[in-house]
Amino acid sequence: MKNPMDIVDAQLYVRILENVDRAVVAIDSEGRIALFNPAAQLYTGLSERQSLGRHFEELFSGQAALLYLVRTAVQDGRSISDDENILLHRPSAAPLPVSASVSPIYTEDGDQEGVVLIIRDLSRVCELEEAVRRSDRLSTLGTLAAGLAHEIKNPLGGIKGAAQLLAMELPEGSHLTEYTGVMVKEVERVNGIIEELMDLARPRAPELTEVNLAKVLNDIVLFQKEAHRGKDVQFSLQLDPSIPPIQGDENLLTRLFLNLIKNAGEAIDKKGTVQIITKVASEYHLNQPGERPAPLIVVEIRDSGRGMREAELDKIFTPFYTTKSRGSGLGLATCQKIVSEHRGFLKVESTPGKGTAFSVCLPFLR
Incomplete structure (x- = not known):
């Protein structure tokens, strides 16, 4: 028996x-x-x-x-x-x-x-290691960029001032005022890029408040639908209603998700979909000494656009690298910085011809 x-x-x-x-x-x-x-x-x-x-x-x-x-x-x-x-x-x-x-x-x-x-x-471990490497690389590049930006801003101010004085000296109706106008406009454009660079390197603790992710994402999608009205782009929101407000900087998080959702819409040439999904990640937790493990909230932004090759994926978080005809190449680097400031991480998957998915993982801190 x-x-x-x-x-x-x-x-x-x-x-x-x-x-x-x-x-x-x-x-x-x-x-x-x-x-x-x-x-x-x-x-x-x-x-x-x-x-x-x-x-x-x-x-x-x-x-x-x-x-x-x-x-x-x-x-x-x-x-x-x-x-x-x-x-x-x-x-x-x-x-x-x-x-x-x-x-x-x-x-x-x-x-x-x-x-x-x-x-x-080890796939999750590899993703975390890559997120840390990107963050470290961005920090080094940001410090270098801040030094360059400081040296460039002063001469730019002189060029802009000289162009404005020249415009004042020209006779009214002169065709040369067109050129001084272009000079001022381009100086302001370069100055805007420099300000973005300095934001990358400038340490600033997020101003934490309770952020309702569902409201932030709904507002962004509302405006992006209007911005892409000329194309057949369908925006789909699949938001987990059980996710409560999280601790974060609402202005920075709005900037982060606006950039990613805007990019997703622009990746679609004529017709396609952009999905925004929120969920609680069961496979990740943030562990802080002396604190209980915090679950991670994941916001996925998926598009059915043109996608990217692996060689492009390795570069997209590098400042000044862009696949757009018009763009500074600083948007995703800024997104990476915002996510890092919130003690989260950002990952991306893409298949040429099928689309791209960005996943923002943020700790649910009480």
Whole structure:
């Protein structure tokens, strides 16, 4: 008769394997898959039926790093891991950055009867690391830009003043006043760019108040519908009504979302959609010393526009880089700064010809 405690323990182990957020793959002494938990199915894109009983060499065919780890654990009877150099290839999705460890499984008699492969999804970690790198790069560029801006503003003021004095000296109706007008206008345009640059480098703590994201986004979309009336652009709001007001600087957040939603509309040439979605991110939390982990609120802005190539994505947060015919190239750099000032992060995904999605992740601080 089976011990009831053994049954309870077995059920507990099954529940743990079914709910753990890491892929667990057990491989028997003949190299065949004996266990393939739900996380493993999610990561690989393969069902349990497709996997059980198959040889690991076949299941992970062409994935040299994983095969090396499993072979080493099987042959040497020792644990081995790789924390950062593995891309898990999947049949119907992009490769997934993972870490993997393999450990031998022994019987009570000390005989090896297989190995267990544990895979951890590193995509979220990679996104956070990239957000930190962008923030650091922006800080360095902003400091450099502020120094240049200071040196440029003084000569610009002299040029503008000289152009205005020249215009006053010209006889009334002179065709030369057209040129002095252009000079003043262009000086003011360059001065506006310099002011944006100085904003990037100027440290300023956000003036925190309670911000109703739904109201901010609704107001922005209302005006953007008018701005894009000449094109067939549909704006769709999918706002989670359970999200309460968050702590933030309303002026800065309005500037942030206006820039992103405006860009989304401009990325559509003739016809398309812009989706604005708010939700609570279950996979992220902000941890501060001495404080409870704060959940993150995610605002996604998705467009069905022209999209961007990977080479463009690497540059879009760099000051002065722009894909527009008219633009300073400072908008997204400013967005990055605003998000960083709110202790959040910004990520972007894009597919040429299909569209772009920006995700703003902000901590829900009470």
